Amino acid sequence: MTKAAVIQSASIPFDAEAATTKAERLIAEVGAAGADLAVFPEAFIGGYPKGTAFGAAIGIRTERGREEYARYSAGAIALDGPEVPRLEQAAAEHGVHVVIGVIERLGNTLYCTALMISPETGLAGAHRKLMPTGTERLVWGFGDGSTLDTMDAPFGRVGSVICWENYMPLMRQAMYAKGVQFYCAPTADDRPSWQATMTHVAIEGRVFVLSACQYLTRADLPADHPIDVEAPHGDVLMRGGSVIIDPAGTVLAGPVFDEETILYAELDLSVKTRSHLDFDPVGHYARPDVFSLTVDTRPRQAVTFTE
Template identity: 50%
Template sequence: MQKRYVTVAAVQSAPLLFDKRSAMDKIDSMTREAAAQGAELIVFPEVFVPGYPRGLSFGTRVGSRNAGGRQDWERYWAGAIEIPGAETELWGELAKELGIYLVIGVVERDQAYSGGTLYNSVVYIGPDGRLLGKHRKLVPTGSERLLWGQGDGSTLTVVDTPFGRIGGLICWENYMPLARMAMYAQGIDIYIAPTADARDTWQSTLRHIACEGRCFVISCNQFATKETYPADLAGYADIREDEDVLCRGGSAIVGPLGDYIAEPLYHKEGILVATLDLSEVVRSRFDFDVTGHYSRPDLFQLIVNDKSQQIITTTAKIGN
């Protein structure tokens, strides 16, 4: 029988940029703080490990890159994690100790091939300590394409829990209507949307997703200031003239009819905690079910390629 109520938390914070140890320490302390407030599902922002490099150019112009930018890139690469890896094992131990689900935005270093490509990923950790899955951002936005590769359909992850199905998309993936539909079709009850977008229009997006998917939406963003940027970065000059607050936040929790359960948090670090009544999802779908009675499959159909896209496929040799 599905659990009716669950307490969730959205963490709004930022580590020292490119400093994996800082991010790991914050995850440990803020997870414990949220769990102490009763949270059973705790969500951290987009690429919390090792941070979102807002404002940095990595020494790039159209047609050229410079040595300083390559050094900053190397530093970013060094702060990335492998999935699974040592960091996910530590988070598994933490989740098991506290009996909670953890959802964390990370920069993933893929060692399957060259190890030279990073991905903007989200990891899902269960209360038994297991790595339940990951999602890689399908399309990095704008200049993000210099930093991260493209994910594929094999990581459109949805996780079964005692309180319903959880899953979601990262930041501007949520502006891809077909990607949203691919997630709704998996029966999401709690939709997770970590982001780096602090604009007012993002709040409209969250409320629209909640109304469209008839699901709860948890979104969390980093609250980042210049103090979180190492002054010895080659590209520090890129932000030198910017305002001290580089990202104001805007984490929020929305109900399945589009109303705020936790209003957006701005201009400070913090943790939003709310108790969700999952029966609201059922009631909300009485008059609109985007993949059910409102779907019209006789007119519209979506094909999703959920296979991993590998550059090399090996086959068994025939004969001796």
């Protein structure tokens, strides 16, 4: 049995130091509770600036918006910065495998990234969101196939698909083909309809789904940070809705809305094995004579110097 923890908590937006400290504390808490795997929400370090327009409209940018972006960029982390070793140390000290959403800064571009950290080997993967949704594309770059990473743990293979990447059928198929057993879905989608997506993924992939969303309020943002579009739930910007579902589609924990919480569940990998009696989307239920998928995992760089 594997004990999993899904952490539904607010980021400390634009403050990587404070958010990392909070993550360390939460890793210690779930470690003390015996968790083998902990899943944090999307953009837990760096922040998800819900309702923020960054002063951008078609053909127009404002100086205020550029200042907002500068603060957002300053709160992002680099993979070779000080925050990742701190997370590695926390994972190692408490014996927890960690999946955590961060805003990654590489050069002059920000990425929405899910880090996978092993207590034995440290940073095992960094998946950059392939397709930022809507106006996320204003502030986040696009990942490429080279970051479709997984993490091997003593209890099985862990992978991460971020938020609306879960609406990309070929993305899901690629992760099933990679042998993911513990399918982590850091998200900012707090709608009730998200639960149907997570249940579908669990049944389609015959995977354990662990979806983590923030419970974020207006008070969690700096007082001077503008909200340009009124959130549907007033001062509650993200309601949570975190959930754990097994490969048969049984909800093991959650969903929980409108509060900070940690969901726990015992995951029995034999449930996955039994579920494959009648369905394997990349095996005996596939039809490679009719359908095929090619995944390009080469890094895509804007500039390549050759001699």
